[in-house]
Amino acid sequence: MADSGLGDVESLPRGGFRCRLCHVAVANKPSLDDHLRGKKHQRLENLRTVRQAQELRSVFVSGFRKGTPASELSDYFQAYGEVANVVMDKDKGVYAIVELQNETVLEKVLAQPQHSLGGQKLRVKPREKKDFKYTPPRKQGSARQGQLSPEKLAQKLCQADNVDAQMSLMVQLFEFSESERRLRDLLVTLFQEVFLEFFPGSAVLPFGSSVNGFAVSGCDLDLFLDLEKTKNFQASAKRPSGPQAEDGASVEQDSCSEDSILSDIDLASATVPEVLELVAAVMRKCVPGVHNVQAVLTARRPVVKFWHKESGLxxxxxxxxxxxxxxxxxxxxxxxxxxxxxxxxxxxxxxAKQQALAGNPFGGGPLLNNYALTLLVLFFLQTRTPPILPTVAHLKELSVEEERTVVDGWDCSFPKDSARLEPSGNKEDLCSLLSEFFRAFEDYDFAGCVISLWEGRPLPLPSFLSSSEAGSKLKLGPFNLQDPFEQSHNVAANVNEKTALRFQRCCCNAAKYCRSLQYQRKSSKGKIWGLVRLFQPGATEASVAENFVIGLPLTMAVPPAQAHELLGQARDFHLLWFQKVCASVAFVLRDVLKCSCVEVGQGLGEEQEVSEVKQEEEELEAKTQQLSVGSKRPLDEGGSNVSLPAKRLRVDDLLPGEESMTWNCAVWHRVWLGRRRIRRQLQGPESETQHQKANSLDLEAKVSEAISQQKCEARPTDPLFQFTVCAQASRGGTSCEQDTRISLRFSTDPEQASVFQEFFHFLQGFLPRMVEQHLVRKA
Structure with a gap:
């Protein structure tokens, strides 16, 4: 028995042994000797030796900019000697393992006291030594076993001839295999047979990714249990027996009803939770191989979740x-x-998944789901010139009488046979379509309009709210994507401001990358190209300073019922609205977050303390009241302009899209840390929710003040960091007919970017919410 293997062996009761390396237990010493001489143990021993040798000549590197490619790190460390390999952190892109040729090169790297790359100080240290662990392969029955790792996917995609071939290959690699498709069909058949026993006439219908054409190996199996015929059967079985009893029809129905579970429940009067609990009970007791059955009754569409052990589905x-x-x-x-x-x-x-923009987290979350992303692509194809896909309204017109369908009051009519539809005259290839998709949404006003697949165009929010019956029910948010049929449902209602902003930013970065030759042409030197780099997390990120933008929509300042009419007085109203929002931004930065804030004069070289904004708010409020719905702003010869400080732009000199305001700010304390704990302390255990909401601005100001006084009584000599914020209004954008957003662009010294980035991530959710509350208070 080899000495190298003895350290991996532990004794078990009754004379048995266990190999820690291979996770294998044997009954006696001869079996142990056979195992240690076997191919599996020898292979793992060799693999462990190689891994340990790699650890001895590798360094852990961090501190570089997110998205830095492995090639840049390799080129940097080449100055000290040969670099064998660079392994990047694929999930977050914040560290890397650099494997050097030998320990001599390692000593040279560690002897250097300071490393820097691209202006960033690198943290370089010896790689941490870890015990070698062998992960056993998953069971053959697991439905997710066949999924490709990002590394293997990259290898396969780089072998394609062009981007079009890469995109077609993506479908082949991710769609169901024939065996998985058969497995799902068998599982649906199993559910159908079981439920027919308990719910006569019922039908189990698969929907979602399993059957809609966008299947991904290992995706969940979504099923709909149709009980309409079961309800009719139960109702007919309860009717008094009449002449039909002579031929035995009623007797047969009565006997079936007694044998089924329907004798315990009335489907016509039972609630959805009651029926689902019954369905869950049937699944637990009667469906072979089903485990972890749980009724989720609080979801928007209550469901019964399950896991099929044998298939892993x-x-x-x-x-x-x-x-x-x-x-x-x-x-x-x-x-x-x-x-x-x-x-x-x-x-x-x-x-979207690789950029952490999308997913289907259990219990919901702020990410886009696959259905929302699919609708976004279909909408994009509807808006091409000429269109690649028709609008849903046009499909309804093409449907015949037998295809007319109304579900829950919504018209769901469209042709069932695609052969009856005219093919598109658009001949764009996949490579250019993907590039144009990112361009279409890189500066899209998601919060200021509703994306409608029914009409195939973005609907401006004010007109949508005032004219659409679904407008009053649609849950608006930073990302408004209307379901093609259930038009009161915002498919992206769960998305928050941060995710919506990141989606735009990632689209912008992807659009820039798609204009490069690295995307369009295959590399002749064997480097990554095309989709491969696009899929790398953060690989196409722009520099940090370019990404500090927060958007504020028009609806934050104006009630939806008034917005549409006020837009008719666009020039005067737009300026007053811009001034009010800017005043609220300054208030939040200064009075709520306790930042120093100085307004910069535009072209006059002077500065004005933002405290003067308080006086301007009163003037602006008085001017706004004159612009009541349906009235025009009074003008006189001597005073046709709004009374504003002398350094501000005059209304008559203001052109659309030129409104801007800039502040120089300084932060003295880390007011974004520990706010929840201090807020709870200030609120007390018996505070009322409505009272908290009404005074949230005051409460948040007290929280900031408490944080400021935690470590020192007086303001520090120097601020933590300084930054500049520029507010710019835009109108008439390409993404929406009436673009009325304000963009807050932040910039800071590159040396302070790290700490500012923490502050900015906090601002992304906090600032829009506080600005809206301040505008409501002043309304």
Whole structure:
């Protein structure tokens, strides 16, 4: 028995042994000797030796900019000797393991007291020594075993001839294999047979990714249990027996009803939670191989979740989701109308997932889901010139009488056969379409309009709220994407301001990358190209300073009912609205967050303390009241301009899109840390929710004051950092007919970018919310 193997062996009771390296238990010494001489143990021993040798000549590197490619790190350390390999942190992109050729090169690297790359100080230290661990392979039955790792996907994509081939390959690599498709069909059949025993006439219908044309290996199995025929059966079985009893029909129904679970529940009067609990009980007791059955009754569409152990599939069953069946058939129709739809959706979904923009977290979250991303791609294809896909309204016009469908009051009519539809005259290739997708959404006013697949265009928010019946029910937010049929449902209602902003920023960075030759052409030197770099987390990120932008929509300043009419007085109203929002921004920075804030004169070389903004607010409020709905702003010859400080731009000299205001600010304390704990201390255990909401501005100001006084009574000599914020208004953008956003662009010294980035991430959610509350208070 080799000595090298003895350290891996532990004794077990009754004379057995266990190999720690291979996670294998044997009954006796001869079996142990056979195992230690076997191929598996020898292979793992060799692998461990190689890994340990790599650790001895590797360094851990951090401190570089996020998105720095491995090639730059390799080129930097080449100055000290040969670099064998560079392994980047794929999840966050904040560290790397650099493997050097030998320990001599390692000593040279560690002897250097300071390393820097691209103006960033690098932290370089010996790689941490870890015990070698062997991870056993997953069971063959696992549905997720076949998923590709990012590294293997990159290898396969780099072998393609062009971007179009890469995108088509994405579909082949991620869609169901024939065996997985058969497995899902068998599982649906199993559920159908079981439920028919308990709910006569019921039907189990799959929907979602499993059948809509955008399947990904290992995705959840979504099922709809249709109980309409079961309800009719139960109702007919309860009617008094009549002449039909003579031929035995009623007797047969009565006997079936007694044998089924329907004798314990009335489906017509039972609530959705009651029926789902019954469905869950049937699954626990009667469906072979199903585990972890749980009824989730608090979801928007209550479901019963489950896990099928043998196949490894997870899924859910719903009973009140007929609209999902219509959506699934609609997506199927879109894939049949044009072959470019599927590759584009697969690529955009995977890109969004790699950039941490999308996912389906349990219990919800602020990320885009796959359905929202799919609709976004379909909307983009509707807006091409000429269109690649027709609008949903046009599809309704093309439907015949037998295809007319109304579900839960929503018109879900569209042709079932794609052969009846005219093919698109658009001949753009996949490479250019993906590039144009990112360009289309890099500066999109998601908060100021509603994306409508029904009409195939963005609907300006004010006109949508005033004219659409669904407008009053649609949950508005930073990202408004209307379901094609259930038009009161915002598919992206869960997305917060931070994710919406990151989506725009990532689209902007991706659009820039797609204009480069590295995207369009295959590398002749074997470097990554095309989709591979696009998929790398943070690989196409712009510099940090370019990404500090917060958008404020018009609806923050004006009630939705008045916004549409006020937009008719665009020139006067737009300036007053811009001034009020800027005054609120200054108030939040100065009075709520306790920052020093000095307004910079525009072109006059002077500065004005922001405390004067308080006086301007009163003047602006008086002027705004004159602009009541349906009235015009009074003008006189001598005073046709708003009374503003002398350094401000005059209304008559102001052109659309020129409104701007700049402040120089300084932060003295880390007011973004520990706010929740201090807020709870100030509120007390018996505070009322409504009272807290009404005084949240005052409360947040007290929180900032408490943080400022935690470590020192007086203000420090020097601020933590300084930054400049420029407010700019824009109108008439390309993404929406009436673009009325304010963009707050922040900039800071590169040496202070690290600490400022923490502050900015806090501002992304805090500042818009506080500005809106201040505007409501002043209304």
């Amino acid at each position: 997870r899924g859910d069953i719903s009973i009140n989701n007929k609209l999902a069946i219509c959506n699934t058939r609609f997506l199927q129709l879109c894939t049949e109308m044009d072959e470019r739809v599927r590759p584009l959706v697969y690529v955009v979904r995977y890109w």
